[in-house]
Structures are given as C-alpha cells and as structure tokens.
Amino acid sequence: MNSLQRPDSPHNLMLYFQVHQPRRLRPFQFFDIGSGGNYFDDDLNEEILNRIAIQCYLPTNQLLLDLIRKNPNIRVTFSISGTTLEQFEQYAPEVLLSFRDLASTGCVEFLGETYYHSLACMLPGDEFEIQVMKHAQKIKEHFGVQPQVFRNTELIYSNEIGARISALGFKGILTDGIERVLCNRSPHHLYNHPTKTDLKIFLRNYRLSDDIAFRFDANELTIDRYMSWLSQMPNDEKLVNLALDYETFGEHKKLQSGILNFLKELLTSLANYAAYRMITPSQAMEHLSPHSQLNVPGYISWADKERDLSAWLGNDMQRDAFDSLKKLEKNLETLDDPQLIHTWRQLQTSDHFYYMCTKGEEDGGVHSYFSPYCSPYEAFINYMNVISDFSLQIKNRLSALRRSKRMRKTVLANAL
Amino acid sequence: MRILMFGWEFPPHISGGLGTACHGLTQALGKNKVEILFVVPTLHGGEKVDNGYIINASTVIIPSAMPAKITPLVDVAGLPSHIQAVDTKTQVMTMNEEGTEVTYLKAASSITPYGQHLQDENFAQVRQWNYTLPQKYSISRIYPESKYETDKVTSISSGVSYQFSGKYGPALLDEVDKYALVAGTISDQYDFDVIHAHDWLTFRAGIEAKKRSGKPLIVHVHATEYDRAGKNGDAFIMEVERAGMMEADLVVAVSERTKSIAVAEYQIPPAKIEVVHNGIIASEKPSNNFSIPIGSHVITFLGRITYQKGPLFFVEAARKVLEEFPDAHFVAGGSGDLFPAMVERVAQLRMSTNFHFTGFVKGEQVNKLWSISDVYVMPSVSEPFGITPLEAIQAGVPVIISNQSGVGEVMPHAIKVDFWNTDALAEAICSVLKYKSLSKTLKKNSTNEIKNISWDKAAKKIKSLYYEFATKTRLSA
Numbered sequence: 101m102n103s104l105q106r107p108d109s110p111h112n113l114m115l116y117f118q119v120h121q122p123r124r125l126r127p128f129q130f131f132d133i134g135s136g137g138n139y140f141d142d143d144l145n146e147e148i149l150n151r152i153a154i155q156c157y158l159p160t161n162q163l164l165l166d167l168i169r170k171n172p173n174i175r176v177t178f179s180i181s182g183t184t185l186e187q188f189e190q191y192a193p194e195v196l197l198s199f200r201d202l203a204s205t206g207c208v209e210f211l212g213e214t215y216y217h218s219l220a221c222m223l224p225g226d227e228f229e230i231q232v233m234k235h236a237q238k239i240k241e242h243f244g245v246q247p248q249v250f251r252n253t254e255l256i257y258s259n260e261i262g263a264r265i266s267a268l269g270f271k272g273i274l275t276d277g278i279e280r281v282l283c284n285r286s287p288h289h290l291y292n293h294p295t296k297t298d299l300k301i302f303l304r305n306y307r308l309s310d311d312i313a314f315r316f317d318a319n320e321l322t323i324d325r326y327m328s329w330l331s332q333m334p335n336d337e338k339l340v341n342l343a344l345d346y347e348t349f350g351e352h353k354k355l356q357s358g359i360l361n362f363l364k365e366l367l368t369s370l371a372n373y374a375a376y377r378m379i380t381p382s383q384a385m386e387h388l389s390p391h392s393q394l395n396v397p398g399y400i401s402w403a404d405k406e407r408d409l410s411a412w413l414g415n416d417m418q419r420d421a422f423d424s425l426k427k428l429e430k431n432l433e434t435l436d437d438p439q440l441i442h443t444w445r446q447l448q449t450s451d452h453f454y455y456m457c458t459k460g461e462e463d464g465g466v467h468s469y470f471s472p473y474c475s476p477y478e479a480f481i482n483y484m485n486v487i488s489d490f491s492l493q494i495k496n497r498l499s500a501l502r503r504s505k506r507m508r509k510t511v512l513a514n515a516l
Numbered sequence: 517m518r519i520l521m522f523g524w525e526f527p528p529h530i531s532g533g534l535g536t537a538c539h540g541l542t543q544a545l546g547k548n549k550v551e552i553l554f555v556v557p558t559l560h561g562g563e564k565v566d567n568g569y570i571i572n573a574s575t576v577i578i579p580s581a582m583p584a585k586i587t588p589l590v591d592v593a594g595l596p597s598h599i600q601a602v603d604t605k606t607q608v609m610t611m612n613e614e615g616t617e618v619t620y621l622k623a624a625s626s627i628t629p630y631g632q633h634l635q636d637e638n639f640a641q642v643r644q645w646n647y648t649l650p651q652k653y654s655i656s657r658i659y660p661e662s663k664y665e666t667d668k669v670t671s672i673s674s675g676v677s678y679q680f681s682g683k684y685g686p687a688l689l690d691e692v693d694k695y696a697l698v699a700g701t702i703s704d705q706y707d708f709d710v711i712h713a714h715d716w717l718t719f720r721a722g723i724e725a726k727k728r729s730g731k732p733l734i735v736h737v738h739a740t741e742y743d744r745a746g747k748n749g750d751a752f753i754m755e756v757e758r759a760g761m762m763e764a765d766l767v768v769a770v771s772e773r774t775k776s777i778a779v780a781e782y783q784i785p786p787a788k789i790e791v792v793h794n795g796i797i798a799s800e801k802p803s804n805n806f807s808i809p810i811g812s813h814v815i816t817f818l819g820r821i822t823y824q825k826g827p828l829f830f831v832e833a834a835r836k837v838l839e840e841f842p843d844a845h846f847v848a849g850g851s852g853d854l855f856p857a858m859v860e861r862v863a864q865l866r867m868s869t870n871f872h873f874t875g876f877v878k879g880e881q882v883n884k885l886w887s888i889s890d891v892y893v894m895p896s897v898s899e900p901f902g903i904t905p906l907e908a909i910q911a912g913v914p915v916i917i918s919n920q921s922g923v924g925e926v927m928p929h930a931i932k933v934d935f936w937n938t939d940a941l942a943e944a945i946c947s948v949l950k951y952k953s954l955s956k957t958l959k960k961n962s963t964n965e966i967k968n969i970s971w972d973k974a975a976k977k978i979k980s981l982y983y984e985f986a987t988k989t990r991l992s993a
Contacts, residue, residue, distance in 0.1 A: 130847065130874040131884055134808045416863035424869045458860075477859050481873045488872065492809055 109377035111288075112339045112384055113330070113370060114302065116177040116251075116274065117346035119157070120217050121149055121184045122451035124472050128485045136493055139443065139486045144472065146191045153192040156350030161198040163364060168205045171371035175378040176208050178346070179251050182215030182235045183449060185242060196242060203243040209380035210239050212247035212270060218448035219412055221252060221261050223426060231445065232268055249273065249381040253450050255304065255343070255402040256409065259294060259395065266296035272381050274343065276402040277303030281394060288337035289391030290384060300385050301394050304343040304402060312366075313344040318358035323365035331375060338388055339379075343402070403454075404463040411467070412453035417480040422453060424487050431494050435501065440494065447486065455479035517982055518551045519568075520708040520725060522699060522718035525682065526570070528879075529560035533903050534738050537770075538714055540797050542568070544975030550982065553706055555721070557680035557695055571706075573698045579675040688717075689752070696720035703729040709986040710734060712978075716741070716753055719760025726763065732985040735764040737774055742781045743898040744824045758782045765985055768792050768978065770901040771922025777898075792978055793926050795971030796906040806884040810872070813844040813949050816889040816913070818877070818904055819896075821852035826895035826918065826935045828854065831861050833895070834871060836942035841949055845870050849877040849885055886911035890955070891948045895935045896921050905930065909966050914958035916944045926969050929961040 126141035168174050180199070188196045202208045214220050215235035220228040232250070239247050249272040250265045257275035265273050277287025287303040308329065311321065333340065345352060353359040370376050379387070403411035413419055425447055432441055455471040456479045457464070473479040521542065525535035542552050546567030554565045558574045678694045681687060699721030703711075711733045713722030719735055726733040740757055741749035761767045761782055767789045769775040775791050778784040815837065819825040827848065834846045848858065848871070855873075862871045877885060886892075892908035892915045899921035906923065908915050917924055918935035931948070933940040948955050 130872050131808070131881060133810060133872070416860055416866075417868070420863040420866050420868040423866060427869075475856075477856050480859060480863070480868075481875075484868050485872070488810065488869065491869070 109375060110335050111330075111333050111337070111376045112379040112388065113376050114177060114339065114341045114379050114381060114384060115175070115367075116179065116211070116341065116343045116381075118251075118343065119178060119180040119184055119346045121145070121152065121181075121187055122217065122449045123183055123187070123446055124148075125452065125482055125486055128482050128489065130481075130485055133485055133489045134492055136489065139490070140446070141472075145187060149187050149191045152347060152351045153195050155355060156347050157192075157195045158198060159355070160346065160349045160360060160363070161195070161202055163360060164208075164367075165198070165201055165205070167364065167367050167371075168202070168207045171368065172207065173378060174207055174367050174371050175380045175383070176202070177211060177380050178202075178208060179211035179213050180239075181213060181217035182231075182238050183217055183446070185238055200243065203245070207380075209249070209382055210243050210245060210247055211274070211381070212236050212239065212250040214253055216445045216449050217253050217451070218445065219253060219256075219422065219450050219453065220445075220448060221256060221264075222409075222413070222422070223429070223448075225429070227429070228264065229268060232265070249302075249385075251275075251343075254411070256399060257396055257401070258399045259397055262293045262299055262301065262396070263296050266293060266299040271298065272300040272302060272385055274302045274304065274341070274381070275396070276400060276407055277305055277341070278400055278407045280407075281396045281400060285392065286334075286337050287341070288333065288339055290339055290388045291392060291394035292390035294393045294395045297390075297393070300390060302339070302341050302381055302384070303394075304341050306402065308340065309342045309344050312342070312359075312362070313348045313352070316348075316353055316357065316359055316362065318362065321362070323362065323369055326366065327369050327373070330373075333375075339384060340376075404459065404466075410459070411457055411463075412450050415456070415458050415476075417458070417476065418453045418456045421456065421480060421483055421487070424484065424491075428487075428491060428494060431498055435494065435497050437497070440497070443490065447483075447490070452479070452483050456483070517549070517710075517979070517986065518553065518708045519545070519982065520703065520706060520711045520731070521552050521554045522695075522711070522713040522721045522725070523554060523556055524715065524717040526554065526556050526563045528562045530878075533901070534715055536903055537738055537794055537901075540795055540971040541974060541978070542566070543797070544795065544971035545979065547972065548975050548979050550975070550979055553702075553708060555699065555702060555718075557682035557691060560682070571702060573695060573702070574678060574680050576698045576701055576705075577675045577677045578697060578701045692717055692720060692756070696724040700724045700728050703731075710982045712736060712982075713760065713764075714738060716757045716760060719756055719763075723760065723763045730989070732765040732989045733763065734766045734768060734981065734985065735760045736768045736770075737761070737778060737900070738770055739824075739900045740774065740777055740781070742777050743774075743900055744822065746823070746897070754782070758784075764788070765988075766790060766981060768981070770794050771925055773898075773920070773922040773925070774900040777900075790977075790981060792974050793922075793969065794901045794903055795969055795974045796903060796910065796966060797971060799910055806887045808888050810845045810888070811843050812890070813841050814847060814888050814890050815844060815945055815949075816847045816849065816885060816892050816908075817894075818849040818882070818885060818892065818908075819894065821848065821850050821855045821858055823854060824897055824899070825850075825852075826897045827852075827858045828861060829895040829935055829938050829941065830893055831858060831865070831867075831871075832938040833893070833941040833945060834862075834867060835865050836938060837945050837949075838867060838870060840946050843870075844949065845872065847872045847874060847885065847889070849874045849882075851876045882907070883911065886913050889913045891916060891945060893941065893945065894918065894921060895933075895941060897935050899923065906966055906969060909959070909962040912959060912963075914948055914955050914962065916941065916948070927962065927965055929958070929965055931958065 123140045124145055125139055128139065164176060212232060213235055214231040215238060216231055218231060220231045236247050248270060250270040251274040252261055255275045257273065262273055287305050291301040291303065293299040293301065349359050349363055370378055399409050400407055401409065413422055428444060432444055454467060455473055456476045457467045458476045471479060523538045527535050527539045530536060542554060542565050545552060552565055552568035553571055554568060555571045555573055559572045563570050678698065680691050703725035708731060711722050711725045711731050713719055714736045715738050722733050722735060741753045761778060761784045767778060767784060769778055769789050769791050771793060772791055775789045778789055779786050817827060817830045821827045837844050859873060862868055886908060892905065892913045894902055894905055894917045896902060896918050897920060902921045902923040905915040905917050916931045916933065919932045920935050924930060924932055931944050933944055
C-alpha cells in the first residue's frame with residue numbers, strides 16, 4: 101500500500117462515486133390489478149443499463165484503471181447498490197469485471213449501503229439492518245472485502261442512523277456537509293458521533309462536488325481553476341470529501357462535454373500535487389483524528405435544496421405510497437416467502453418515491469430528468485397500481501396458507 | 517330532407533359526450549330518412565354516417581377569390597389578453613418536400629379545451645393523460661403530437677386549405693375560426709335544407725353557412741361554458757355561445773335545465789328554445805366477465821376530471837363511506853385539469869390503497885369498469901344532460917346523480933342528491949351497498965325507464981323541427 105507515500109501533505113482528498121440504477125416499474129394500469137406477474141420494465145432497465153455501461157461505466161472504469169497504473173497514489177471510493185450489482189450480473193457482466201479490475205489495484209474502496217438503495221431506515225424493526233448486511237455480503241462476494249464505511253441512500257443521515265450503523269460494526273459513515281448541522285464549523289474535518297464516539301463521520305463538500313456533478317462546463321471550469329480552489333484550503337482543514345454520481349461521467353454529462361478529460365486531469369493533477377494526498381475513507385480514519393462531535397438530531401440528506409427527506413417523503417402522495425408499502429410488512433412476515441419479500445424490497449427503492457416529487461423550480465427539473473414518467477401523478481398512480489396488485493397477491497397467498505393450515509388441523513383431528 | 521350538420525368529434529375517436537350524442541342522433545335521423553352531411557374538422561379513421569356523408573373540413577379548398585376572413589364576432593381590443601393573443605401569431609414560412617409553400621401558424625398556447633388555463637406543462641400532459649405512459653427514455657413511446665399544435669396552411673394555385681387537428685389543444689380558438697371559414701365554402705358547394713350546429717365550437721361555422729346560404733340554422737346546445745366553469749367561464753366562449761343562439765332560428769337544448777341556463781345566463785328568448793332530451797344507443801348488457809378482485813364494494817366515477825363533474829365531492833363522499841365500509845374501493849375513470857388536485861386530496865386523506873385512478877378510459881375498458889362497479893356516481897356541479905348514467909344502467913350498474921343533472925328529468929327513479937351535499941351522497945352510496953334490495957330495485961326501475969329514452973324519439977322530434985323551419989324559410993323567401 102502506498103498510504104504513507106506523502107505523509108507530509110497537509111490535506112487529504114477523498115473522491116467517492118455513487119453507482120446506482122433502479123429497477124424501474126413497467127406501465128401498470130388499473131386494469132392490470134389482479135394479474136400478478138412482473139412489476140419491472142426489464143426491457144427498459146436493460147436498455148438503460150447497457151446505454152450507461154457503454155457511455156459511462158466501461159470507459160470511466162478503463163480510464164481509472166489506466167490512471168491508477170500510471171499514478172499508484174490515486175485513491176477512489178465507490179458505493180454500488182445491490183440493485184445495480186444484480187442488473188450488472190444480469191445485463192452487463194463485463195462492467196462487474198471492470199470494477200473487479202479496479203478492486204484488485206488496491207487503490208479502491210467499496211462502501212456499504214442498503215442493498216435496495218431504499219428508504220429502509222424509515223421502516224420499523226430491523227429491515228434496515230437486514231438490507232445493509234445483505235449488501236455487505238454482496239460486496240464481499242464480488243470484491244472480496246467487507247465494507248468498513250457506510251453511506252446511506254442519498255446520504256440520508258441522523259444520530260439514530262449513525263448509532264444503528266455503528267452497532268452493525270461499521271467504523272465510519274458519509275453524509276452531506278450542510279451548514280445547519282455544522283454550526284459554523286468546516287466540512288473539511290473528520291467528525292464523530294455524539295454518543296457512539298467510535299463512529300467517524302465524513303462530510304461531503306457539496307459545492308466542490310456539485311461544481312463537477314451539476315455545473316460542469318468545459319469552457320467555464322478548467323482544471324487550473326478547480327485546482328486553484330483546492331489550493332486555497334486553510335492549513336488546519338485536513339479532509340476534502342467529494343461525492344458525486346458516477347453517472348456524471350458520460351451519462352448526465354455526455355462524453356462530448358469533455359467531462360472524462362476533466363476527471364483525467366483532476367486525478368493526474370491531484371496525484372502530482374504535494375499539498376494533497378488522495379485517500380480512501382478507511383485510510384482517513386487511520387490517519388486523522390476526529391475534529392469534534394457532530395450532532396444531527398433530525399434527518400439530513402444530499403437531495404434538493406432542503407437537504408432532508410422531502411425529495412422522497414415530502415408530499416402526501418409520497419407519504420401515502422410509503423405508508424401503503426409499510427403496511428404490507430406484517431403479512432409478508434407471516435408468509436415468509438423470499439421471492440415476495442425481495443419484490444417488496446425492490447418496491448422500497450428510493451427512486452420510486454423520488455419520481456413522485458411535486459417540487460417545482462430547479463429541483464423539480466432534476467427530479468424530472470431522472471424520471472421515466474411524464475408527471476409525478478403518473479409515477480404515483482403506477483406505483484399504487486403495483487402496490488394494489490402486490491397486496492392482492494399477498495392476500496391470496498395468506499388465505500391459501502390459512503386454508504392449508506385448517507386442512508392440516510382437520511386431518512390431524514380425524515387421525516386422532 | 518338534407519341537413520348540413522357541423523360537429524367537432526365523431527366516434528370512434530371521441531373525448532366526451534358530444535361525439536357520442538352526434539353519433540346517436542345522426543344514426544337515428546338516418547333511420548328516419550333524413551340525409552346528413554356531417555362536417556368534422558378532420559378525420560381520425562373509422563368514422564361512418566349511415567344515411568349521408570362525412571365531410572372532412574381539412575380537405576376543403578377555399579377558392580382564392582374568397583376573402584380569407586370572417587366577420588369578427590366582437591371587438592378584439594375589449595377582450596382579455598389571452599384571447600387577443602390568438603390574433604398575434606408567429607408566422608413561419610417554410611417549404612415542404614414537394615416545394616409547395618407552407619405556412620405554420622403558431623397559435624396562442626393559453627387557450628385550452630374548455631376555457632381552463634394551463635398551469636404548466638406537466639399539467640398539460642396530465643390533461644391528455646390516457647395512460648399510455650410515454651416513457652422519455654424510449655423514442656417510440658413519446659406522444660406522436662408535438663408539444664405545440666401548429667396548424668398547417670397549404671397554399672395551392674386554386675386556393676387554400678387548413679389542416680385541422682380537431683383536438684381540444686392550445687390552437688382551439690384559432691381552429692374554431694378557420695372552421696367557420698371552411699364552412700362558408702362548404703355551404704356554397706352543397707345543397708341542403710337546414711343547418712344544424714353542435715355546441716359552440718361549430719356555432720361560428722353554422723352562422724357563416726347561414727349567411728352564405730340563407731338556410732335556417734338550428735344550434736344544438738349539449739353543454740355551455742356556464743356548465744363547465746360556472747361564473748368563471750371564459751368570456752369569449754360565452755360570447756360565441758350567445759351569438760350562436762341569437763343568430764339561430766331555433767335553439768335545441770338537451771334538457772329543461774339547459775334551457776333555463778340559456779334563458780338566465782345568455783338572455784335567449786325562451787320561445788325559440790326547444791328541449792329535446794338525448795337518447796341512448798340501445799345495447800345489450802356487456803357480457804364481459806372481467807373482474808378485478810379489489811373487493812365487493814366498488815364505487816365508480818367516470819367522466820372528465822374537471823370542475824363541472826364535481827370530482828372533489830366524490831372524494832369527500834368516499835372518505836365518509838370508508839368510515840362505514842373500510843373495504844370499499846373507489847375508481848375514478850377519466851382525466852382533466854383537476855386530476856392532480858384529486859390525486860393529491862386522496863393521498864392527503866391516506867385513501868390511496870382504496871382509491872384508484874384509471875386515466876382516460878374508452879371502448880372495452882369502459883365495459884370492464886362497469887363490470888366491476890357496484891354503483892356509479894355522477895356528482896356533477898352542472899350537467900346539461902349526462903349520457904354516462906344511462907350507459908351505466910344499460911350495463912346493469914345502479915346510479916346516483918346530482919340534482920344538478922339534466923338526465924334526472926328523464927330518470928324519475930334515480931337517487932338524486934345535491935352535488936355539494938357529500939353527507940347525503942355518502943349516505944346514498946352506503947345505502948346502495950348495504951341494502952341489496954335497494955340496489956336491485958334501482959337497477960330494475962332504471963332499466964325500465966331507459967326503454968323510453970331513445971335516440972329515435974329525439975330524432976323524430978328533431979325531424980319535425982327540420983320540416984317546420986325548412987317550410988318557414990321557403991315561405992318567407
């Protein structure tokens with residue numbers, strides 16, 4: 101490992117990419133309720149995944165691999181949702197291989213998250229823990245390592261989530277560096293949890309991240325300009341965390357925009373810049389001590405202007421849809437059918453709720469960019485039709501179960 | 517007897533009751549030996565008139581010699597700005613593939629179907645929503661129409677013709693004007709005895725045809741702007757309606773209720789208004805065995821989701837019914853500008869698991885809807901007639917209608933409540949669900965009632981009016 105290559109660098113930089121593609125629902129009409137069957141638009145999901153694989157995942161992974169071979173002190177961190185890994189297995193196994201190649205360089209760390217990129221942290225019981233462990237297992241299976249650091253869906257975080265994650269054995273967690281929890285402190289430090297003090301908290305610099313993810317324009321943002329911002333870092337601010345969607349490279353920003361070249365220049369410049377050391381979260385926890393405790397009593401996230409849960413649970417449609425989903429849990433427990441539970445969890449993926457957001461303005465534009473629907477109302481109704489059908493499936497299975505239990509009882513009684 | 521009839525939509529491609537009514541009436545008139553020349557803005561395929569022809573206004577060539585302008589109805593300067601905008605179009609000259617000069621006129625986009633204005637583009641898409649779920653990712657799933665409707669003017673040496681969309685889109689008012697222009701030419705080219713125009717969209721066409729031919733004009737009022745929007749109606753549309761009724765030799769209203777609105781809100785002399793109730797095309801109860809296992813208590817709303825149809829009263833009643841029947845399910849079929857508000861209210865009341873939306877339904881889906889319904893509710897704020905309750909009864913579904921619905925005049929046995937009284941509506945729904953004998957009696961009585969509500973009856977009455985006015989005109993000429 102090259103972690104101590106430049107111990108004197110005053111600053112550390114952690115670059116983390118989120119890799120996620122949901123399983124989008126197929127158009128499910130009211131008249132389809134009761135038909136059962138597949139709820140997901142496999143054709144569409146395959147089409148999108150393959151497109152992004154060709155435009156983003158494969159070329160960017162190749163670029164990273166080439167750069168790491170040339171500059172072994174480059175460090176990159178990924179979080180790949182289980183839903184996405186499943187789709188790689190199904191539709192684009194070559195992408196998995198290219199991530200494995202990256203993993204084998206030793207310069208890449210993989211984070212933990214919920215398997216289904218879900219809002220499970222908002223569900224009662226241990227649903228959240230189950231999904232986190234399921235994801236950790238999947239990462240181990242593919243990349244041979246157990247994730248040590250966690251990032252929740254869309255960086256949703258609170259003291260409570262921190263404590264639950266710490267209890268699962270994670271050493272660190274990522275969230276957004278927003279002013280209302282920093283209280284005049286800088287995001288450029290490692291923090292720790294107020295009660296589970298062993299848990300380190302990484303805060304994203306959202307300005308520097310969004311300068312690339314949302315505002316990148318090759319004519320405006322040169323690498324010199326970006327590096328000059330990084331060079332202005334005060335000496336006592338030790339850690340800059342950049343976090344962006346991996347799909348920024350080639351999908352959100354098309355290759356013609358020059359985004360990949362920017363990434364290449366950024367990594368090359370950082371690798372050769374004495375003031376910064378690139379670092380993975382696990383290395384950061386080894387080398388840095390927490391600055392102070394970060395108290396986050398309410399939920400925060402990296403989404404929208406509000407940076408809270410309102411992107412997914414902000415309006416009545418979203419809340420009613422989520423409540424309807426929640427209500428199914430008890431019967432699913434009784435049935436204990438792995439396939440039904442898998443479907444239920446797929447329906448928890450945060451994207452389904454994100455599409456139902458009715459915020460206007462800039463954020464509304466971002467929501468609608470990601471949405472396969474024309475409007476949040478269609479997203480909601482399609483989702484509710486699926487929920488109605490799914491509830492019926494559960495109901496039918498339950499009554500079948502009760503019937504067979506009754507039969508068994510009768511047979512037993514007769515035998516006696 | 518030959519009638520020049522102006523319509524806006526005709527089955528199988530319809531968006532509401534107007535097309536259904538025109539179809540039923542022309543079919544019955546045909547059987548009564550009345551020949552119909554039925555003009556529509558454009559053909560969508562599959563239209564057929566039994567005893568007569570369909571004239572596609574988009575193929576009519578207006579001779580160059582004709583002044584390409586119709587008399588302005590009202591002083592444009594005195595109208596609200598969104599109406600004036602119709603006259604300030606952006607003209608783009610382009611050449612099409614054959615080298616013919618084509619002018620695209622981009623009309624004001626603030627005008628929408630029935631005088632209700634677009635909030636934003638999302639809402640426009642919701643309005644047209646028919647559950648095809650166009651997915652942005654896949655080109656093939658995008659709506660075939662462009663976002664802005666343009667109407668295409670083809671200039672040829674002998675004259676011009678207009679390509680109408682025949683839709684209720686942003687270019688509606690502009691198309692209504694062009695339709696009148698084309699109507700003038702049609703009236704020059706055909707021989708007929710009486711002009712019959714259906715609803716305000718065609719009133720200007722009817723007036724133009726009357727001016728050019730001197731033949732009597734009957735305007736048929738299926739719905740008014742007052743029904744659609746109450747006191748907040750579009751001033752321009754109301755003026756078109758008033759002028760149409762004033763210029764006409766006779767006004768046919770679909771109910772006593774509509775007649776009284778014409779008198780009270782449009783100051784039309786009652787003596788020139790005849791009430792002719794709509795009929796229903798006889799059909800057997802659909803043998804559709806379709807079922808959706810959502811429960812044994814299904815209450816249905818079917819119609820445009822607009823102010824006029826009272827969708828939010830349906831939601832409030834649903835909330836009250838659920839208190840007594842927690843397993844009841846509600847289905848709202850249709851779309852319209854109140855669709856988002858209706859969905860949001862349902863979600864706010866946390867009723868989404870029991871309240872379903874189908875989007876715009878047509879054809880076989882309507883039968884599917886009837887086959888799962890235990891009761892149909894039409895809580896219209898102001899319904900000139902309302903054919904849907906008759907269709908429900910035909911399909912064996914008992915109905916509850918508002919007192920503000922014209923169809924009640926021919927259905928003395930239906931349950932009626934005031935549209936605003938959601939307590940009474942909820943109670944009526946609960947009663948039908950609770951007492952199977954009530955549901956049965958309603959079905960039986962209503963089925964008997966609708967035997968007397970036929971298009972043939974309406975056609976016979978209208979035919980005699982045709983003769984009366986054709987003779988009057990001939991005598992005075």
